[in-house]
Amino acid sequence: MSTPSMTLFHNPASPYVRKVMVLLHETGQLNRVALQASQLSPVAPDAALNQDNPLGKIPALRLDNGQVLYDSRVILDYLDQQHVGNPLIPRDGSARWRRLTLAALADGIMDASVLVRYELALRAPEKHWEQWLDGQRDKIRRALAVLEAEAIAELASHFDIAAISVACALGYLDFRHPDLEWRQDHPQLAAWYFEISQRPSMLATRPPV
Numbered sequence: 001m002s003t004p005s006m007t008l009f010h011n012p013a014s015p016y017v018r019k020v021m022v023l024l025h026e027t028g029q030l031n032r033v034a035l036q037a038s039q040l041s042p043v044a045p046d047a048a049l050n051q052d053n054p055l056g057k058i059p060a061l062r063l064d065n066g067q068v069l070y071d072s073r074v075i076l077d078y079l080d081q082q083h084v085g086n087p088l089i090p091r092d093g094s095a096r097w098r099r100l101t102l103a104a105l106a107d108g109i110m111d112a113s114v115l116v117r118y119e120l121a122l123r124a125p126e127k128h129w130e131q132w133l134d135g136q137r138d139k140i141r142r143a144l145a146v147l148e149a150e151a152i153a154e155l156a157s158h159f160d161i162a163a164i165s166v167a168c169a170l171g172y173l174d175f176r177h178p179d180l181e182w183r184q185d186h187p188q189l190a191a192w193y194f195e196i197s198q199r200p201s202m203l204a205t206r207p208p209v
């Protein structure tokens, strides 16, 4: 087995890190990356990570020449150009922009979900800003509605950047926000997610219980 040449700042609870891990599994590159555990939140930063990523966010990927890549979209793009199989990010044409837009929609679900998580887990309950929380949850609901109405066939067509990103966003909703009961109004998305959750890359990267 080859020695890893890159280091990934990693936490199994992060949906953004999960995207990177799923892509590494799907493209056969797992053994190229060593994982460096990072425990952090916006109020409890990881000093080692801050040296490599001034934004203090994971994932960050240190390459063998010392260069550091962030954020997850940049890392996915880089890693997708490092394997010989079919690209998981279309290189050009309208498919590229459509698949990246679906991926951005999924990232937006993660962004809103992570912000809600921080507000609920890190701030005292009497300081919770309900109107802001509702605004974030509305973003999640609108994005899920669009995926259900417009994107199921596209998601089912390949397990690429779009599908990986949506899968990781839904996995995070299950992990941190089961109260949202996202399956209730999105039966097609739920059926798609049930199926792709069985992929080895998804099973191996499930968030901790």
Ligand SMILES: N[C@@H](CCC(=O)N[C@@H](CS)C(=O)NCC(=O)O)C(=O)O
Pocket (backbone or CB within 6 Å): 013, 014, 015, 016, 040, 041, 042, 043, 055, 056, 057, 058, 059, 071, 072, 073, 107, 114
């Ligand atoms: N847009 C970034 C988001 C990364 C992100 O927010 N990661 C969270 C963990 S899930 C984090 O590092 N939070 C620490 C902080 O915000 O200070 C990406 O796609 O990589």
